[in-house]
Amino acid sequence: MYNPEQPIFETQPDSTVKVSIGVEENPKSWWQTLFFAWQITLVDFTxxxxxxxxxSLAGLPDxxxxxxIKTCFLAMGIGTLIQTTIGNRLPIVQGPSSSVLTAMGGVTATYGFPAMWGAVLVGGALEAVIGFSRVLGRLRKFIPPVVxxxxxATIGFVACKIAAGWIFSSHEPIFLILAAVAFLFALFLKFRxxxxxxxxxxxxxxxxIGVVISSIVGIFDWGKVFAEDWFALPTIFPFRNFEGIPSAAGSPVVFTFAAILAGFTGYIGSMFESIGDYAATCAVCDQVYRVKHINKGIFAEGLGCMCSGLLGALPVTSYTQNIGIxxxxxxxxxxxxxVAAVMFxxxxxxxxxxxxxxxxxxxxxxxxxxxxxxxxMFSGIDVVISETRDVRGNLIAGTTIGLGVMMPVFFSTTGAEWAASFHPFLKMxxxxxxxxxxVSGxxxxxxxxxxxxERKATETPAQGA
Structure with a gap:
């Protein structure tokens, strides 16, 4: 029988974190509340x-x-309010999902912007249904931690590729110098x-570095900033007939089965990342991790993703960095x-x-x-090695990461001519x-x-003499 209060773990994991203000408690004053909320938005400001x-992945104009950016902030606020109100009610911030956006980048490049929004909306609806149906516990066996x-980890490799492409997007020495300074300054802040x-x-x-120092050396374009309004109300499907995107003309959303299937693989990764985030959040908040946290959390996350699609934002997921806060x-x-959600x-x-x-x-x-x-990248590797390692796990992880990283490299270089003859779905x-x-994992x-x-060894009864 389904019991929403059933703990996920037989033994509650120990936590060294000392909670000063509990989940159901409030700071002593509104000024403290505003300060703590502002702090959250600074760390989750990505x-x-x-x-x-x-x-960059979708090949869209800048x-x-x-x-x-504007719509993603709106989606963060709405998604976080949904999660903390009708979701699992843990102090979780929802933000753009790296898993889903990586998958949707390929969908957009192959099927166009309208098909991507169709995949976002349907994927969010499916995620909400999965959470509401309470079947996630049964599906977990198909995607264990090694997968x-x-x-x-594959997403981390892709992100590193994008980062490297941005670093060397300009060959002018001043940009490379400032990039190096920003990298070193970020490391100093992180560790010192x-x-x-x-x-x-x-x-x-x-x-x-990007605003103050760039302005001093004259490479920051303040003209574009001054030309924008301070305040503007959001619109539904803001990219309809958007200048510079021919595929966005006409209907703002198109439902294509292949695009939906490809996009939903990103949702799968996002859901299982969130399950881990819920466990970590409960641990640092001194809460017992229960079945209801998974089902209600994934349901709310799906609703948040649907709202994101309507606003023209990237789908949202639980933000791991907020657990650090x-x-x-x-x-x-x-x-x-x-309150942080309202600030977003x-x-x-x-x-x-x-x-x-x-x-x-x-x-x-x-x-x-x-x-x-x-x-x-290494957070993924940490998940892989969190379980007891064996040959099967090593083979799954090595093959999954290897194919996930290198197959697109091959079909965009040596195998590009061959890939050009593929059906659009196979090409994607x-x-x-x-x-x-x-899919590989x-x-x-x-x-x-x-x-x-592996079959368990069975003992053969000793034969009598």
Missing amino acids: PFIWAGMFV TVVPVM TGSVV GKGLLSQGFVLISVLV LAATGVASRRVTR LLYGLSPKLAMLLACIPRPIVGAVFLISASMI FVNNNVFIAV VLLNIVLNMLLK
């Missing part, structure tokens, strides 16, 4: 990076970036800074997270702020993003890192751990 990564970790300086190293280093501060108040909404209502972030020179953003991309498959990683897990599972 939509401008994910929007740029998606545009004019898309500022609009998508999930391999997919995340204290509190907010360390936790907000991405935002602080990008703003100091909870652990560092001991402030687990749900009210604080909700306010960020999304300002086109001027979005353009400010979009105008930061790409090499500088890439240099700082390289650190985050590397951390994503061989160039979509997340799709390849999820799931199939290998089924073959090695289910069909060819």
